[in-house]
């Protein structure tokens with residue numbers, strides 16, 4: 127039995143997309159953010175960290191979205207969504223950790239100061255500095271995917287899935303993607319996959335499909 131604890135407007139989207147990509151049967155329990163959901167005693171017994179997503183893979187209960195995605199790919203699609211050399215695995219891990227610790231971190235802080243905080247809590251200097259960091263990350267990504275449109279192994283892997291899902295949040299930091307044509311094409315191609323249509327609420331992917 128595979129069970130995802132998540133909701134359609136959260137980092138559970140990357141896990142749902144990985145599950146849809148490998149074609150696994152799973153159930154999802156919607157967990158709201160806040161005291162009645164992620165903060166509840168019941169949910170904290172499942173994830174003491176109090177955050178979604180959580181995956182229960184036949185009794186193996188995992189938190190942290192990126193390791194969950196890597197686990198799904200390696201276990202259920204080792205020759206397609208995962209990679210099969212030490213070199214490609216090292217690159218895949220490098221980009222996956224970068225997606226969380228650089229790209230996502232800067233995009234999230236920018237989004238707080240551009241979209242999510244109330245006006246009185248927003249700091250335009252932090253917003254501008256963090257948007258500049260997101261652009262620095264996008265410049266790196268643009269170069270990395272320019273040759274063949276993929277991060278590693280010259281095909282779509284879990285690394286591309288993680289990065290494209292992280293980038294669905296760029297709408298909230300209001301970073302303009304037009305200076306990054308390879309990234310724009312990369313998002314459009316990968317978010318148009320049938321697995322993405324099944325995994326995402328339409329309003330999340332629509333800004334990147336035209």
Ligand SMILES: N[C@@H](CCC(=O)N[C@@H](CS)C(=O)NCC(=O)O)C(=O)O
Pocket residue numbers: 135136137138158159160161164165176177178179189190191192
């Ligand atoms: N590093 C964690 C972050 C998870 C996280 O921040 N989840 C948010 C939703 S995207 C959450 O559960 N927030 C709980 C709350 O705000 O109550 C991961 O990637 O899984």
